[in-house]
Amino acid sequence: MGKKRKERRRNKPAAENHIKTTRRTRKLKISSGAFIAPSFVGVMTFFILPFLVVIYYSLVDNPISANFVFLDNFKSILGNASFKTAVRNTFTFAAVAVPLAVVLSLLLAIVLETKLPFRSQFRTFFLSPMMVPVASIVLIWQVLFHYNGAINEVLIKLGGSRIDWMKSDYGLIVVVILFLWKNLGYNMILFMAALASIPQDILEVARLESATPLQTFFYIKIRYLSSSLLFVTIMSLINSFKIFREVYLLTGDYPYDSIYTLQHFMNNKFRSLDYQTLSAAAILMSLVMIVIIGILFIAENYFGKDVEG
Incomplete structure (x- = not known):
């Protein structure tokens, strides 16, 4: 006990x-x-x-009767001529604007990383578009690219002829310039922060080993920038779909064919209360975005694994 x-x-x-x-x-x-x-x-x-x-x-014919039609809405939208045009224009714009936004912002970050005079003023200049409201941006672009705008006046004085920028194939170029003007500054700051975080001792070893600036960039800096490249690419891709606001304010519901994007198509379907077609288009766009972002993650994991490991 x-x-x-x-x-x-x-x-x-x-x-x-x-x-x-x-x-x-x-x-x-x-x-x-x-x-x-x-x-x-x-x-x-x-x-x-x-x-x-x-x-x-x-998956239904309409929200009121709600008859199950399975994939009929997807088959219908894949045969829609307006949808095909919108998809082609959206991917063309993204394929042009996103790589340009990534490459140019990276080049600007590398240039501003050096000891240039007025470096802070350059940074402020490239970041200023982020502080400008959308309505002001549209007003600036109307002043510049209207048929009677400033750009055409310059062309006439140089001996050229007027161009209807927003109602011709040049409209895509105007929208790409607008996209770059808005997004280069933000991407540049992200790359500058990533470049500043690269260990200086590794760069010093590369200089001692007589590595050229190109070798240092491609074999060292790009490796450490892989995660930032992924983030900037994804954000640029997402922002490329947000350009609809400015284009809509510039051109309305039905712009010229070259700048008629998926967002225009969806907006018009929403206005006509065609929810089933709108939903099918949204799901297809989501699936494509998931695939693209998945590929980007796989690429980042491949190129950045030796740095993270």
């Missing part, structure tokens, strides 16, 4: 500590859940549930 009492006294503190630890863990889980709950509810309400509704709309 005496031995059993001694064992109980010896085990009692351990059991009490275990109970206290369990209670503390439970309280921590409850408090963590309470902090996460508002964000979880927000994501479910404004992202997950609406996307599920979009999937439902894409």
Whole structure:
């Protein structure tokens, strides 16, 4: 009996500590859940549930009768001439504007990394478009690229003829310039921060080994910039779809064919309450975006694995 009492006294503190630890863990889980709950509810309400509704709309003939048609909406939209034009223009714009935004902003970051005079003023100049409201941007572009605008006046004085920029194939060039003007500064700052984080001792070793600037850039800097390149490319891709606001304000619902994008197509379907076609187009665009971003992640993992490892 005496031995059993001694064992109980010896085990009692351990059991009490275990109970206290369990209670503390439970309280921590409850408090963590309470902090996460508002964000979880927000994501479910404004992202997950609406996307599920979009999937439902894409599988019915219309939201009122709600007759299940499975993939008929997708077959119909893939045969739609306006949809094909919008897809071709959207991918053409993204294929031109996104690489230019990434490459030019990286070049600007490398140039401004050197000890140039008025370096801070250059940074301010390239960041200033981020502070300009969309309405002001549209006004500037109308002044520049209107049929009677400043660019055409310059062309006439140089012996050329007027160009209807927004109602011709030149419209795509105007939109690409607008996109670059808006996004180069932000991308440049991201690349400058990434370049500043590269270990200086590695660059010093490369200089001691007589590596050329090009060798240093491609074999060292690009490796350390891989994650920033991925982020900037994804953000530029997303921003290329947001250019619809400016184009819509410049040209309205039905712009010239070369700048009629997926966002115009979706906006027009929304105005005509064609939710099933709109939903099918949104899902197809989402799937394509997922594939593109997945490829970018695989490429970043391949090129940046030796640095991260």
